[in-house]
Amino acid sequence: MSFSIGIVGLPNVGKSTLFKALTKIKVDIAAYPFTTIHPNVGVVRVPDERLDKIAQIFKPEKITPTIIEFIDLAGLVKGAHKGEGLGNQFLAQIRNCDAILEIIRSFENPDVENVTGKIDPKNDIETIKVELELKDLEIEERNLSSPTKLLQSKSEGKEEKENLLSKKPIIYLLNTDGKTQYQVPKIKHLIMNLKDELEILELSDLEKKELGVKSKLDQLILACYNILDLITFFTVVGQKETRAWTLKNGQTAPEAGGVVHSDFQEKFIRAEVISWQKLVETGNWKKARELGQLKTVGKDYIVRDGDIIEFKI
Ligand SMILES: Nc1nc2c(ncn2[C@@H]2O[C@H](COP(=O)(O)OP(=O)(O)OP(=O)(O)O)[C@@H](O)[C@H]2O)c(=O)[nH]1
Ligand SMILES: [Mg+2]
Structure with missing residues (x-):
């Protein structure tokens, strides 16, 4: 059983940069909007000190962590629900994810086009929220106008509410350069510098210590795991394998x-x-x-x- 997190946000906010930092998969990252067209899918191990401590007892040949899947999606713009940008295709992909990780641009860089024209996390959060809600509304209306569709989705056990885009658990992540001034949104959020995260990956432990830098990726992965309301249990096969597994709370x-x-x-x-x-x-x-x-x-x-x-x- 694996759960998936869709990385969502306006174009050029750092979604693929984060995906690369998380999965180490080489993906297209560029200063122009809509670099990502087809979603990139990657698997990320969930860090867990408990697993290591259990393994110290059994000293198994293999230690297997549990995983979550991250999906790097195309950028979303105003009007996406009506097909603007890469619109509809994109919204269908979010539907398949268990939760949303929304990246909000909070860095200034004239070389990286900002489709909204300015740094405004509050406004960007609202734009995406509205798009997801409008798409949900459109689907609800379509269902209401077509009783057969409604019956069909019910008989397939797809309770519409569960699958609403705007009802999915969501984590907000401000991608900041630490310099740009912006109004902090009145919503719980994480703050990271995604460009730095990519660079930190290249450093040795000693270099990290000397520079006093620390990655926040593990913290982010755990936040994703927690928002999905997941728990971890462990199994032990003698000296063969100690393994972590994911279960719904x-x-x-x-x-x-x-x-x-x-x-x-x-x-x-x-x-x-x-x-x-x-x-x-x-x-x-x-x-x-x-x-x-x-x-x-x-x-x-x-x-x-x-x-x-x-x-x-
Ligand atoms: N200065 C700065 N630049 C960043 C940061 N994160 C990403 N970038 C740059 O912004 C550009 C876009 O980054 P991507 O990761 O491709 O953005 P995206 O959200 O995947 O973009 P689309 O796929 O086009 O929607 C690249 O040139 C990155 O190097 C950051 O934290 N600071
Ligand atoms: Mg991208």
């Missing part, structure tokens, strides 16, 4: 089994569970069992963030 032990192996959900009988802290404290699986720290759980057990699970099928 509130899901049960059999559902977690289904993530590990398609068979496991149906065949689930029970599971043994221990929190990662407990195991790291005790330092040994066998000892944890002897001390009665492994809890046997049934089908109704709601998995908790940080659980280490052994499935019994």
Whole structure:
């Protein structure tokens, strides 16, 4: 199971720059608008110190983190819902994402065309919000005027509300150069310098220390993970593999089994569970069992963030 984050924003705001920093995939980055036409898709590991600590106990051959997918989309402009710019195609791509990461330009650079003419985060946020809402409205109207369409989408289990663009979880990221003055939007947001992030990637740990620079990419990845309301559980296969998996908050032990192996959900009988802290404290699986720290759980057990699970099928 993997979840996806769509990188959204006006043209030339740094979407592909961020995508490259996150995924290390070489993509087109240029000073003209609409550089990205077809979406770029990449997978990013979710940083997790707990996984490393568990692995220190088992010293496995393989340590597998969990992932989220990032999709670098084409720039969106005013009127996109009516097909302006790369409009409609773009909006359909957002629909397939689980959450939106919106990049807002807060850097000045005369060489990089600014399609709105000035730095105005508040206004840019509004422009995108309106486009998403207008597109939703258009689809709702189309459904209302066509009862067959409405029935069809209901029978396919596509409850329209869930799929509304304007209802998707969203994270705002101001791409700033640290110099440009702008009005801070009254919305929770992250601030990063995406161009610097690309450069930081090239530095050694020592260079980073000497220059006193620190990447914020991990922080951003975790923010994306959290906004999706996801939790992580772990599995251990002896000295072979220690692995992290993603689950929706509130899901049960059999559902977690289904993530590990398609068979496991149906065949689930029970599971043994221990929190990662407990195991790291005790330092040994066998000892944890002897001390009665492994809890046997049934089908109704709601998995908790940080659980280490052994499935019994
Ligand atoms: N000064 C400065 N330039 C940046 C920053 N981020 C991106 N740029 C530059 O802005 C231009 C556009 O960056 P992209 O990452 O291609 O922007 P985009 O949002 O993907 O653009 P489209 O695909 O055209 O919508 C490039 O020339 C980047 O080098 C930044 O933080 N500061
Ligand atoms: Mg781009």
